[in-house]
Amino acid sequence: MLPGATADHERYEVPVSAVGSAPAGSDGSDAAAPEEESSTGDLVLPLAVAGTAIAVAAYGYARRRRRARTRTTPTALPPAARPTAPELDRQARKSLVAADDCVRTSREELGFVEGLLGAEAVAPFTEAVRYAEAELSAAFQLRQAYDDNPTDASRSTLDEIVARCVDAGRRLDAEAAGFDRLRALEQDLTGALGHAEVRFRELTVRTGAAGATLADLGELYAPAASFAVSGQVEQAKDRLVFATTGLNRARQSADLGEPDRAVLHLRAAEGAIAQAEVFVDGVDRLVSALAAAAQAVPDALDEVEAAAVEARERVAEGTGTGVPVGALEGHVRHARAALAAVREEAAAGPYDPLEALRRVAAVSAPLGTVPGAVRLVARCAADAADGFVGTHRGAVGAEARTRLAEARRLLDQDPAEADAFALRARELAERDVRAHGNPYGGRPEHTNGVAGAVLGGILLGDLPDAEAEALTGGAPGSFGGPATRARRGVAP
Structure with a gap:
């Protein structure tokens, strides 16, 4: 029998058979024990169960506390809010x-x-x-x-x-x-410094020659033909001025036993030399492109003229081309007028052969043909845009760079479309540079090409004022990603 209680606290008996079988040999004599003994025994099981539950709870709590104090993984945090x-x-x-x-x-x-x-x-x-x-x-x-x-x-x-x-x-x-x-620049700067000085001297000669080349372009072609590289010789000279200062100070610091400072100036000078080379290469590349375009214009005109004649014949015959006859006839008239204008300009005197090819390509597409020389135009435009972005990357944003990348991607697939993207990239990059302006203008410590070095992304961020007389504008960029490219900071 197990003890029980009613709502009015009177005791009642529950037969063992209700919860399990009695042990073998039991005669029920335990049930006849005195009431006092039974009452005391009735408390043993509940107290034991309660004590066990309290002990288990206390052990579990202590274990959780100990695990929380010794865990090595971070406590889960609420998820960060997603950016808009x-x-x-x-x-x-x-x-x-x-x-x-x-x-x-x-x-x-x-x-x-x-x-x-x-x-x-x-x-x-x-x-x-x-x-x-x-x-x-x-x-x-x-x-x-x-x-x-x-x-x-x-x-x-x-x-x-x-x-x-x-x-x-x-x-x-x-x-x-x-x-x-x-x-290993800090251990031995001699080889790297000598190599940079050789490139500097060669580039100085080339920069002078590029100036004379630009003057010749003005006589051979229309002024608009060299517009893409106007001012590049002056900018190359500006970067070379900055490089001169960097190379001189790098050698001085090396002689004084200051390798960290020497590396700082060498890296700045190397960046300026690389960009001056881009400016000069741009002039040389344009010269070659203009000469090639001038040779390609007559053939392109003949090719598109033949396509216009064929299209006109289809119009006369009424044969289908997938284009309404009226629209095709309009394309033919427009093409013949544009081709005649280009022929007239080419015969009249200096003109822009690259722009002439661009105009020929624009009227040839509706006729179902595109001159192969259009790829020359697109590549020249993409190279010019890439050079501008690279030498002004301190100001140029993502939109111009994206259009440039698309122009590069389309060069072999769709040259005419690539040319359009390249021109748009250059336009957007120039807009960014105008908006950026020259934050270093008028400051006397920025008279040695520093403004151009910052605009070109050669220098990153601002240096302390104490370093202004040696190198102003920021730390030079180096090989590496965002976490390491500015490691050549202010020398101690």
Whole structure:
């Protein structure tokens, strides 16, 4: 029998059979025990159960406290709030600019090391740059798709843009320490400094020749033909002035036993030399492109003229071309008028052959043909836009860089479309530079090409005022990603 109680606290008996069988041999004598003994025994089981429950609870509590004090994994935090669409868009744009700057700076410094040590020595770092370029190219393609259809694009596109840019930067960051060990500038600056000085002297000669070349272009072609490189000789000279200061101070610091400061100035000088070379190369490239375009114009005119004649015959015969007869007839008239105007300009005297090819291509597409020389025009426009972005990257934003990347991607697929993207990229880049202005204008410590070095992204951020007399504008960029590219900071 188990003890029980009623609502009025009177005892009652529950037969054992209700909860289990009695032990063998039991005669029920325990039930006849005195009431006092039964009453005391009735408290044993409840008290034991209660005591066990309290002990188990106390042990569990103590164990949880001890586990909480000794755990090594962080306590779960509430999920961070997702950025809004405009915030994510700004983050994607910023990531594209940062990754593009890292790739460009890494490529520039890699060129100096390869020129000194050879391609085999820098092969792992060349591969790292190519990997970063591929990731960045994919990110720019995603950005172009996003810009083309912003209402249909998803947040996942922006997330992937950021992720690819981060991946590109991490690969370059991972190679930065090995790259520094290869250069070993703090241990021996002599070879690197001598190599930079040789490139500087060669470039000084080429810059003078580029000035004379621009003067000749003015006589051979219309003024608009050289507009894309106007001012580039002066900008090359500005970068060379800055490089002169950097090379001199690098050698002085090395002679004084200050290797960190010497490396600081050498890297700044190398960046300026690389950009001066871009300016001069742009002039030489334009000269070659104009000469090739001038030779291609007559053939392109004949090719499109033949296409116009064939189209007119189809109009007369009424044969189908997938284009309404009236529309095709209008295309033919427009093409013949444009071709006649180009022939007249070419015969009249100096003209712009690249622009002439561009106009021929514009009227040829509706006739179902595109001259092969259009690729020459597109490549020239893309090279010019790339040079401008690279030498003004301290001010150029993501939109111009995205259009440039799209122009590069389309060069072999659709040259006419690539040309349009390249022209748009240059237009947007120039707009960004105008909006940026010159924050260093008028300051006496920025008279030796520093403003151009900041605009060109050679120098990153601001240095303390105490360093102004030696190098102003910021730390020079180096091979690496966002986490390492500014490691050549102010020397101690």
